[in-house]
Amino acid sequence: MMALLQQPIWRFYDQSISAIPTSPLTSFAMDDTLCELVGQLQSPPTLRTWVHDASVVLGIQDHRLPYIQQAMRYLVTQGYQPIVRNSGGLAVVLDKGVLNLSLVFSEQTKAMSIDEGYEAMLAFIRLLLPEATIEAYEIEGSYCPGSYDLSIDGKKFAGISQRRLRQGVAVQIYLCVEGSGSERAALIEKFYAQGLQQQVTKFSYPVIRPQVMASLNELIGQSLTVQDIVVRAYRVLATLGQVQATSFNAEENTRYAFYLQRVLDRNAKMLAK
Template sequence: MDEALNLLRQDKWRLIDQSALGSHFHALQSFGTDDTLCESVGSGHAPATARAWVHHDTIVLGIQDTRLPFLQDGLDYLEACGYQYIVRNSGGLAVVLDEGVLNLSLVLPEKEKGIDINRGYDAMWFMIKEMFADFGKEIEAKEIPASYCPGSYDLSIDGKKFAGISQRRLKKGVAVQVYLCVTGSGSERAELIREFYARAMKGVETKFSYPDIQPEVMASLSELFGVEMTIQDVMLRFLEFLNANSRELASSYLEGEEIGLFDHYYNRFIERNERFLEQAASRQ
């Protein structure tokens, strides 16, 4: 864990706070932003960067989700429930983003040695444990198989998952990302994805194993801690952690060459997203 902690200690942390941009801030913009930051941080043109972001009523699908036998029926259900959807070009499966889910990205340079994948995961796990240490609850990192988008670095308390960690690596930059279910009902979010899979599979056997979701294994931090926690509360804890682990914490937005990079990566995500969905529709 000491190696993970070393990743978190930076001379300077740059913060990009996009947690309050509202419903018009699209998830594709976030994926474009993190890829932009991977390149700018990886090339040394920008310092280690932390980003916070919130999206309203969005389902982020994994590539495997586009291979569901009755995908369109599942997508129609999501739309009927008021959700938009996108496809990310990486691993993992469907997750829920809404105004009660805070996403955090830590974008780090690989430098000469590189960052082992588990070290990146451990760094995020350590940070989350430190951010909520005052509640005295053990936060475990282990797969919760009956959750949506299960993975070996699911974060849970008393067997109930509230967060999942992922990584994106590009141009010698590493973005370690976590979604934190802060407010609302974790089981209701899980029920939405459970029903999506039910409608998109209709009991048909598939080569890929999709999760058999049990909504009761998921919860929000508010539910787990028994307090009404807000996105702003967690943002304050995030800022305090970054400040304690750097000589300088500077707030900013994309700047200089990053503006052009963002246009490139954002447009590329739009094109890929459209292609994934078109290919999925052709298989229906």
Template sequence: MNTLTNHLSNQTWRFIDQSTLGVYFDALQSFAYDDALCIAVGNGSSDALLRTWVHHDTIVLGIQDSRLPFVQEGIEFLNEQGYHVIVRNSGGLAVVLDQGILNVSLILKEEKKFSINEGYELMFALIQQLLKPYGVTVEAREIVGSYCPGSFDLSIDGKKFAGISQRRIRGGVAVQIYLCVSGSGSERAKLIQTFYDKAVQGQPTSFEYPRIVPETMASLSELTGQKLTVQSIIHQLLLTFKEQGAHLSSSTFTEEERQSYEEQYIRIIKRNERISARHL
């Protein structure tokens, strides 16, 4: 039994869609939601969860990005382009979030046999299955020249359209992906390229920041030649779950999860303020 079948076939999944909450839905809230849901799944009060979410015109920096020598100048440039900037409190480097980018979280109970690598493999297998109708071959390997590069960059014909990350907290695992669905992947990459140019200015840095080549990134619409939307990909995602035999039910947050979310959001806000005060 493969990883995807093992986790979806005859398994019960809750589905929470936050893709249409609009411009005031802050990316820090998403971190808090995933942490709260990880806790719920980890303590057994919730089944596994599929969460979809979209944020408008936001740049999420990594902690290392916040330590760049001229990071304030880089942030001012992003603000001038109309982007809200936050710092994530986990690994990874700068990424773009906007209306054409769909974020997906798979939240499962952490088990000893469910390794970090298996978490990546699960998301990779899901996206391969999701994109099967479009006749494309999806690869998982680092795309040098992309922003936030990693060994599980997802690409078609050498062009990156997605990146995967993981968060583990109190017995729960959130495997997260951003899918560049529509718009220009290279234009988004140019934005981050200019951020690094302004934030580094040729000075020594404490880490190897990505030297971005905008042409290494594209959207699924560009790569498939079809006019895809966030909603059409969510529809295909739900179909994929059902085709794999998952028992999927649309869901909202329980009162316990809402309280947990409030606690996690306050914690994340305070931590973000501390990071900002220290490095920005």
């Protein structure tokens, strides 16, 4: 997967501080915008870093929980804002100790399989964390489980997803860097308990075991900050191609405004159901 990562020019868009006070919905719109720009070759391949505070991003299946309103109220009492995304996947915790990365590629000249996207992100994270032995397989008992859960010594610290739009592919990962991974998992465990209340459902929601999740710092015995990882990400990118650190220009912001409104409208429809 190194061929995908080695590009003549990489765009670097750091929102690890500026996005903190905003809703995660802004990041969905941001990655949709980048999918179009990169997919249509109006921007080089891009790495975006982003952080949001005290939010739980829910998937469509989460919103179908029998007692979803009660479950979302529980999250609010714990200081977390629930957001519903109009896509697959299940509940994920975001806070200031969780760094999100998006690698955005174009399929304009060559198609990219789902697994190729996942493998590219896995290769990037291994470059990012050379001191760790990282494995990729589903960690049962984790929240938002998937075949590309990233773990160290059997404990999950990251999960990968993808978004595809207009020949652009955004491969997204959340990295639990700081804090307690098991405490985040316990929050989601209680969310599902509130949402299910032992009712039988057609969809099988994960049975969360908090002990199978941990933060990167807990697993490697270091005191890395989110910003330490952002700096590492930039340095890794610089070994893969020329880096241009740029935010959106006026024309790109116009496209972002379009996608943001679309995301807000979709979220409002989901919450109204």
